[in-house]
Amino acid sequence: MSGVLYVIGLGPGNERQITPEAREAIAKSSHFFGYKPYVERLQLRADQTAVPSDNREELDRAGAALTLAAEGKTVAVVSGGDPGIFAMASAVCEAIDTGPEAWKTVALRVVPGVTAMLALAAKVGAPLGADFCTISLSDNLKPWNIIEKRLRLAAEAEFSIAIYNPISKARPWQLDKAFNILREILPGEIPVVIGQAIGRPNEAIVVTTLEKVRAQQANMASTLLIGTRLWRVISIYNAPCVVYAPRSVPGGEK
Amino acid sequence: MSGVLYVIGLGPGNERQITPEAREAIAKSSHFFGYKPYVERLQLRADQTAVPSDNREELDRAGAALTLAAEGKTVAVVSGGDPGIFAMASAVCEAIDTGPEAWKTVALRVVPGVTAMLALAAKVGAPLGADFCTISLSDNLKPWNIIEKRLRLAAEAEFSIAIYNPISKARPWQLDKAFNILREILPGEIPVVIGQAIGRPNEAIVVTTLEKVRAQQANMASTLLIGTRLWRVISIYNAPCVVYAPRSVPGGEK
Numbered sequence: 001m002s003g004v005l006y007v008i009g010l011g012p013g014n015e016r017q018i019t020p021e022a023r024e025a026i027a028k029s030s031h032f033f034g035y036k037p038y039v040e041r042l043q044l045r046a047d048q049t050a051v052p053s054d055n056r057e058e059l060d061r062a063g064a065a066l067t068l069a070a071e072g073k074t075v076a077v078v079s080g081g082d083p084g085i086f087a088m089a090s091a092v093c094e095a096i097d098t099g100p101e102a103w104k105t106v107a108l109r110v111v112p113g114v115t116a117m118l119a120l121a122a123k124v125g126a127p128l129g130a131d132f133c134t135i136s137l138s139d140n141l142k143p144w145n146i147i148e149k150r151l152r153l154a155a156e157a158e159f160s161i162a163i164y165n166p167i168s169k170a171r172p173w174q175l176d177k178a179f180n181i182l183r184e185i186l187p188g189e190i191p192v193v194i195g196q197a198i199g200r201p202n203e204a205i206v207v208t209t210l211e212k213v214r215a216q217q218a219n220m221a222s223t224l225l226i227g228t229r230l231w232r233v234i235s236i237y238n239a240p241c242v243v244y245a246p247r248s249v250p251g252g253e254k
Numbered sequence: 255m256s257g258v259l260y261v262i263g264l265g266p267g268n269e270r271q272i273t274p275e276a277r278e279a280i281a282k283s284s285h286f287f288g289y290k291p292y293v294e295r296l297q298l299r300a301d302q303t304a305v306p307s308d309n310r311e312e313l314d315r316a317g318a319a320l321t322l323a324a325e326g327k328t329v330a331v332v333s334g335g336d337p338g339i340f341a342m343a344s345a346v347c348e349a350i351d352t353g354p355e356a357w358k359t360v361a362l363r364v365v366p367g368v369t370a371m372l373a374l375a376a377k378v379g380a381p382l383g384a385d386f387c388t389i390s391l392s393d394n395l396k397p398w399n400i401i402e403k404r405l406r407l408a409a410e411a412e413f414s415i416a417i418y419n420p421i422s423k424a425r426p427w428q429l430d431k432a433f434n435i436l437r438e439i440l441p442g443e444i445p446v447v448i449g450q451a452i453g454r455p456n457e458a459i460v461v462t463t464l465e466k467v468r469a470q471q472a473n474m475a476s477t478l479l480i481g482t483r484l485w486r487v488i489s490i491y492n493a494p495c496v497v498y499a500p501r502s503v504p505g506g507e508k
Contacts, residue, residue: 110376122343
């Protein structure tokens, strides 16, 4: 009898942002696959087995998890944030699509979570309160020219832009290149928010502008939010600032 | 002494998708503002007061909540899903920005949640696993021509498209118009997912195509996911189908 594969979102890193549904799926699973830092966030019982792996081994990891699940085990693949946003759910689906027929017998259960851009946006106000797009800057699996095209069209569409996977040792120049592309279309004064480790002890958030921002302010754990001409940065008494995207676009009030 | 205003995301509707952080914020608050169906989802104590209101009264609702909080109360404004995605956080920030100085003394705490598109995506696989954009089809506060422009540019960018606020009694024609705009650019066979009441007893999900989809299949509680040429719909044994956006874009494999 075939088993179950949970693909679980652990949220951005704060224990209090893990849903009860995710907790239940963790409690039911016997084997845990995932990128090492995420697997290490689990407090597993003695009868549960962690199978951590390096980053960029998603398809192998998905296959190993599906093989165990096809044998009848209840298996978990864990991601930070939401598993469907630049994370393991797509790799698991691809493995099911292209792998052995037995993997199609597994009961697939994707458990959503609070993805990084939502947690970061909440910390600063409501910068994603109007139309936006979400782009991974990783060109490991897609051509860089597609990313450039999407950045240009997103800026022309006046979308707020959430950027995932902004930079890594293997991808050192892409983020500054992306800023330069956006600067060709957008004014330098639009706000940019950089966040990492949201909700964790080492949380760091910077609010700057498109003119001033530099790639060295981000790392592979950062999420960025690029504003529009309409974003507002306001001063309040109990926080460094509040950043929000107004609900209204000029000309639209009825 | 000024109080606290929580802006809380209740998730898509399933109790098990409400984060512990949201539960704690609810437990600490004395007054609850929000659109009636969301406030009714709360199981309040006898010492807690619900102040439900109609939809489309966001700014008044935000102001009333801020007034109480500025008087020292711990107040909650609740939204379904995530409060930062086409929900109350932006209206609260706008009220703080444009309202009396006393409202700027309130401690603002936005509590993120699982937004509808993430819950829907998880139910069908991983359709948001690649670059995507999120568009509200409501032209109550933005001009319709901006929405049309964004749909066209999103299709040209080959973004998956999540659509919020697709249709309502006051906005009956916009969704079919949006489908027609997308049909001018995208092939008719690309997948479209329509979901409502995700995780609730009356959950309903339809997987169709851009060619076949009609506005009458959606209502004001629906979220839609429009695919790209790369989306895959596959058959497995324990679900109607799995829909996913591949991680790879042709030409990008290294």
